[in-house]
Amino acid sequence: MKICMVLGTRPEIIKLSPIMRACEEKGIEYFIIHTGQHYDKNMDSIFFEELKLASPKYNLGVGSCSPGKQISLMLERIEEILLKENPDVVLVQGDTNSVLAGALAAKKANLKVGHVEAGLRSYDESMPEEHNRILVDHISDFLFASTEDAAQKIDNEGIKKEKVYVVGNTVVDAVYQNGDIAEQSKNILKSLGLEKNEYIITTAHRPANVDSPVQLKKLVDGLNGVVKELQLPLIFAVHPRTKNCIEKAKFILDDLVKLIDPVGYLDFLQLLKNAKLIITDSGGIQEEASVLKVPCVTTRENTERPETLTLGCNILSGVEPEKMIACAKEMVNKSRDWNSPYGDGKTGERIVEIINQ
Numbered sequence: 001m002k003i004c005m006v007l008g009t010r011p012e013i014i015k016l017s018p019i020m021r022a023c024e025e026k027g028i029e030y031f032i033i034h035t036g037q038h039y040d041k042n043m044d045s046i047f048f049e050e051l052k053l054a055s056p057k058y059n060l061g062v063g064s065c066s067p068g069k070q071i072s073l074m075l076e077r078i079e080e081i082l083l084k085e086n087p088d089v090v091l092v093q094g095d096t097n098s099v100l101a102g103a104l105a106a107k108k109a110n111l112k113v114g115h116v117e118a119g120l121r122s123y124d125e126s127m128p129e130e131h132n133r134i135l136v137d138h139i140s141d142f143l144f145a146s147t148e149d150a151a152q153k154i155d156n157e158g159i160k161k162e163k164v165y166v167v168g169n170t171v172v173d174a175v176y177q178n179g180d181i182a183e184q185s186k187n188i189l190k191s192l193g194l195e196k197n198e199y200i201i202t203t204a205h206r207p208a209n210v211d212s213p214v215q216l217k218k219l220v221d222g223l224n225g226v227v228k229e230l231q232l233p234l235i236f237a238v239h240p241r242t243k244n245c246i247e248k249a250k251f252i253l254d255d256l257v258k259l260i261d262p263v264g265y266l267d268f269l270q271l272l273k274n275a276k277l278i279i280t281d282s283g284g285i286q287e288e289a290s291v292l293k294v295p296c297v298t299t300r301e302n303t304e305r306p307e308t309l310t311l312g313c314n315i316l317s318g319v320e321p322e323k324m325i326a327c328a329k330e331m332v333n334k335s336r337d338w339n340s341p342y343g344d345g346k347t348g349e350r351i352v353e354i355i356n357q
Contacts (some may be wrong), residue, residue, distance in 0.1 A: 001356065003030040004087035004106075006078060008037030008062075008098030011284040013047045014265055015093050015116065018173035018348030020053055026352060032056040033081055035074045035098040036063055046264045051178060067097060067128060074101035082109045089114050089142070089355055093170075095133035103136045114355060117169065118143035119150030120283070120304035126208070129283075133304075144351050146342055147307055167350040168343020171287045175269070176345040182266040182273075189274060192235065192258070200232050200328075201275040205239040209281050209299060213249050215319055216242075219299060220251045222317075222324030226279070227256035229325050230332055234279075235271060237262055277332045279324070286314050290340040295331040299324065307341040 003023060005016050023030045034056035048055055060077045062070055074097065082090065082105055090106035092099040093116040106113045115136050122130055137143055137154060145151040146169035154164050189196065202223060210216050227234045234257045238246070243259065253259065263271070269288075272278060278289045278296045286305045289296035296314040308314035312334070317327035 001028055001089075002085070002087045003028060003355065004033060004082065004085060004090045005030060006033045006035065006090060006092050006098060006102030006105075007056075008035035008074075009094075009096050010047060010262075010265075011282075012093045012096065012098065013051075013053070014174050015170045015284070016091070017051050017053055018170045018177060019091065019116070019351055021177070022348040022352040025349075026356070028352065028356065031085065031087075032058070033078055033102070034059045035078070035101065036061040037070070037074075037096060037098045050181075050264045050266050071097050071101050074098060075105050078102055078105035079109060082106060082111060087111060091116060091351075092136060093117055095120065095129040095136070097128075097132065099136055100132040103139055107139050112141045113139060114142035114144065114351070115140040116144045116351065117146055118164070119145040119147075119152075119154040121150075121153050122302045122304040124302050128207075130304075142355065144347075144354075146347075149307060165350075165354055167354070168345075168347035169287060170347045170351075171284060172291050172340060172342045172345045173348045175288060175291045178266060178269060179273075182269040188263065188267040188270050192260070194233065194235070194274075196274040197276045198232065199275060200226065200230070200234040200277045200279060201271045202234055202236045202279040203239065203285060204236075204242050204281050204299065206281045206300070209319055210239070210242045210245050213245070216245055216249065217251060218319040218321055219324075220246065220253060222299070222319055222321040223257055223279070224254040225321050225325045226328045227254050230277075230328060232256070232276060232332075233258060235260060237268065237271070277328060279328065287340075287342060289313060290338070291342065293336040293338065293340075295334040295336070297324065297327045297331055311338045311341065313338050 062073045089112040091114045092102040103113045118137050143164045144167050151164050151166050236259050238259050273292045281299045286308050290313045297317050299319050301318050315327045317324045
């Protein structure tokens with residue numbers, strides 16, 4: 001059997017890494033097509049190096065362009081490779097343009113498609129990710145759902161139940177597998193002058209939050225208000241696009257807010273694990289926060305991870321400054337007595353076994 005994995009962004013590398021390792025343990029052939037959707041070294045190749053993963057066999061180098069052009073370039077180039085390689089199944093993970101292009105190319109080549117992290121829904125059609133995940137679920141042959149709730153959402157849309165497998169989330173595998181490696185790597189807390197449980201870690205990358213100067217101003221004002229209220233340093237691991245938008249608009253950040261460039265996964269895992277509070281608009285970080293038992297404030301009006309809200313480990317604030325401050329105050333000293341809903345850390349093994357069978 002031969003498996004192809006199509007990926008293009010940092011979260012996909014991290015979440016597919018347990019499946020790569022499971023393939024290696026079982027002696028199953030696989031290869032990687034990297035679309036190049038993320039192309040900055042700190043957002044891409046450093047993850048393969050740190051996690052000791054096989055390098056992509058193909059790197060398409062598509063880079064940044066309009067969504068339609070990006071998907072069409074990926075689709076054309078992926079199709080050529082799939083026709084040459086003829087894998088038994090093509091795996092995609094999540095909801096990016098790379099995921100949609102990989103799944104479409106596989107179906108056009110009459111190949112089986114497996115969707116890892118199927119069934120996520122925000123029901124917000126303004127999100128490009130929502131279009132991608134819905135379309136990919138409906139053309140996939142194997143739908144690997146993280147939770148029963150995700151499986152129910154798939155069922156509600158009339159997709160055949162025999163295609164759906166509730167397996168947990170590979171984010172748990174990744175945190176468990178890489179936690180020890182992270183502890184043994186260089187100490188980023190020391191290099192940034194941080195104490196455990198005495199700082200906030202923040203990310204922001206969603207277009208709705210950062211591409212609009214009006215929304216970005218609210219986010220910056222909210223972060224400034226949070227640090228003034230809590231008197232804690234805030235480490236803002238700033239996405240390249242977000243940094244450009246902040247600099248272009250000449251927004252001023254409080255002295256307690258420290259901008260840093262994106263770091264490797266192991267360093268970022270340490271920053272997440274030892275934070276007192278996480279503020280983010282990332283879906284994957286909401287999951288990682290639940291696994292690491294760090295309270296999370298999500299700067300969105302909705303989430304496709306509703307189980308984190310039910311657990312009480314996550315809260316939605318949007319980017320209105322007053323609400324961001326109120327939510328941060330509510331969550332900063334939250335009791336960390338929850339158990340993550342995303343499984344036992346063996347999801348990658350289950351997915352490979354299901355495909356193998």
